[in-house]
Amino acid sequence: MFQTHIGVDDLMDRGARLLIVDDDPDIRELTRQFLHAHGYDVDAVEDGVAMRKALEQESYALIVLDVMMPGEDGLSILRSLDRATAPAIIVMSVIGEEVDRIVGLEMGADDYIAKPASPRELLARIRSVLRRQGERPATSAAAPGRHFQRFAGWRLDAIARQLFDPDDVVINLSDGEFRLLMTFVDHPRRVLTRDFLLDHSRGANAEHFDRAIDVQVSRLRRKLMRDGGSSGGGSAGGRGDELIRTVRNEGYMFAADVERR
Template identity: 65%
Template structure:
């Protein structure tokens, strides 16, 4: 059942908390509401979909371990090329849930039980990253492009265009990983370095998470007859092979 937590009409950022534990659901919603967000809650995937049918959400906090349809199954059913950002919550120690969640397009993850202040920080971070080119100025932000092998990445609008000028959808994690690579072209970067560059020095280090994101990014960049843009250097890391220009 959908439960509105706030009725302040001036709040424009909408969050949805999906968790089968009513206590965690309401405490989390109340905490985020107290920091200026409009928050709804849902107990399962069916309630989440019902909520999304009547309201557009900016971000969903999705629990993985739920009876019946679990959070990863729910995430798998979502169209990650559009729609709200997703932060998954996973019980401490279940790294595989976090890795699979990233592979399915989650924007971030946090261990459960989550420290409310850490969750707030992650919510703010994801919302900032996915805000794209929004600005209060009428002219909009200046565009900064990274160009390589016929491709171009709009670092401001967070869009990738292939050599035929077709927009390629990237998840937040894929975008940050690609940006880390093209800002250090023709340099071998270890998994730890890529984690620090793409997720910050305080990120939890999961080597396999980088491998999963890298595999997805390679598929995005693959073109028949073209050179391999990301090369694996055995026992060292990854190398972005193309020359990159900026402007």
């Protein structure tokens, strides 16, 4: 039986609306009831068609998306979403199906969880993703006294969670990409192991497998694949493959000088 005690963390997120997408009606309803008991407004639907209809009618903070569904599976649904405007996504995949989790991360999922998952673990993952999402300002204009982390012509706003390229264009980052970039800029010109990057960008309790970080680094490099050298601000150039260097048999290094101003 699920416990319904509401703690401090529940009160912090209270009112957030969640969407559960799972073809199993029993799991769907039990999950909905459990999360509702912990202070969330929760809708639950059985497939991608119903999910899209729900997204047209409501605004959700987060979607819990099952991978193994008949017809259109969870990864196909995830692929169809615009990650710049869609809610945060937690992908649920069957234990042992590591490829689903890797592909899910590559498509922009904010977190993944092995299925069957305990309700408590799912609740903890939801809290973590929502906490990381934080409050994002409606405008990118710099507030008085706002400091940015600058590197190779790029500008990172840690408060607004926004990345600006050398032409001052906002580059959309998933939550995972943002946290990984923050880890790099906080530790410039140091070789960082995959375990270090996993612990600092996904949390100490994240499932550790090297391929997850390799996928995230690859995605982040693609976002940084712009020529920042002409805009100044660093000596390493502006391309993603130059900014984030692979150190054979050790990990990765952020190869730009970082200034905070």
